[in-house]
Amino acid sequence: MKTRNLIYRYLAIISIALGANFANAQSFPDRPITLVVPNPPGGLVDTSARLLSEPLTRVIGQPIIVDNKPGASGNVAYQFVAKAKPDGYTLLISYSGYHVGNPSLMDKLPWDPVKDFSPVALLTVSTNVIAVHPSVPVNNLKELIAYAKANPGKLNYASQGNGSVSHIGTEIFKQNTGIDLVHVPYKGSGPAIQDVLAGQVQLFITTPPSVMQHVQSGKLKGLAVTGKSRHPGMPNVPTTAEAGLPSFQLESWVALYAPAGTPAPVIAKLTESVKKSLALPEVKERSDAAGVELRYLTPTAMDALLKKELPYWDKAIKSANIKLD
Template sequence: MTYKLLLTVAFATVAQLAGAQTFPDRPITLVVPNPPGGLVDTSARLLSEPLTRVIGQPVVVDNKPGASGNTAYQYVAKAKPDGYTLLISYSGYHVGNPALFEKLSWDPLKDFTPIALLTISTNVIAVHPSIPVNNLKEFIAYAKANPGKLNYASQGNGSVSHIGTEIFKQTTGVDMVHVPYKGSGPAIQDVLAGQVQVFISTPPSLMQHVQSGKLKGLAVTGKNRHPGMPNVPTTAEAGLPSFQLESWVALYAPAGTPAPVVTKLTDSVKQSLALPEVKERADTAGIEVRYLNPGQMDTLLKKELPFWSKAIKTANITLD
């Protein structure tokens, strides 16, 4: 390495460290891979206001939907790694897209630095009342006795509801026919009408219909019961501890973001999520605030990537 190049590297390092010490001194942008509304956007807006107060600079939400989330992921992956452009990452994209797309312009591990886990949303296994079952064990037995006769809805090919239900099928050995929709809205309408009998989706889509008795809630796929459906058991309580399905939302920075900036961000996020009003707003939205630090987030991602890849390939799931 030449003397001139050494000086260039040294000056760049000093400049980077100086920037990290004054961080943040201007607004921070949270890039969301989804349109307004829904789990991911709700999580971003849940964080932006308290983080603005904690970190001392405006934190703005920028929705960049498109290409199954890839538009936002590529944008942040190529952004300057200075902590001012961050990704609100959705598990369905972060662990699903690498297996669904033959070629991606971003790598889930190499192109991003984890900051924190923000929220978790469990899912609900719900069936139309016409299905003569009262609990999860009865449903599994009924489905096995009627292979290929039950239809299940999803929010679209490659969605968490699609992949998650295929994992449920692989776990239990039942055979159901997939009926994809363009979002949870049209899916829930056909489930309520009985044209499709099964839907595994998040509480915001199903909770009111389970509460009203229009659908039977058989189990919640997380570690705890949902406060809005206290009488619906977890899958573990219902006799299927091997099946859990949680959608998570996390905060990521571009790879190469200085360690002091990452520390500042994760500490500020932790403080923001601990505020009582944040939990209250999350409970109202039907989601759970759950903080994990960068190391824990990295462990979670490395665990889920091969699991989801295997499930997608085993079920031969494509976006077609």
């Protein structure tokens, strides 16, 4: 009898807890929502957060606050959200360079990319551009690959730092083509692009905002974009598939995540609201001006994308023996 009473009490407690969670989910949201950004203001990740915040405020009916928490290669923000209460009010603006790169770059990561977060939606993607200095005697991607093979170790490439997307992406490019390039890391795209423009470094694979105006002016040669379609700001630059290298694609993505354990009805409300926000015409206009592509994916599709990319990036990072400073 005592055991049966204990079971009944246990079931009652569970029922009350589930009922409370359901009630909270039904009333969600009833206060402001915070988007935690792992980068400082400016750039792809922060831009994506601010593209979403204003329309999402209107769609969901509560203020959306953007909170920049840069530091430790994104770990400050990721750890903060991983430990946050899973109620939908503290969300992570996740960057692919951190979410799929850090697990392989760091031995003791204070968060798990799958277990600690629940996907809400993919927000934006940004292609990359393979750009070279005009002094390099090539005019297309095939010629670049042939020239690099004929001159192993002669060409240098810039990156935004060890473990950055530009670093890992160029190493994947090397692995795909069998060429030898020398890595020159910088602290950000600003100093990198200056040396590329000066011809001190010959090649840079990076996002369009860093090189677009220089390709347009002829100060750099844009050989290919690494996405599925051409970039509207550089319509004459072919995709890697069009240029003869369909095996190499490199897109940086930004997605919205909640702490693991966030109730399913809350995730459903968030993802539907994000979908409506990204579909607004003014958001498309702003994203085009910023050089990023809006691309919504459901939580299930986002989960599949992450699980596909984790082993791909892990193999590339380990093959190139990439380590953080």
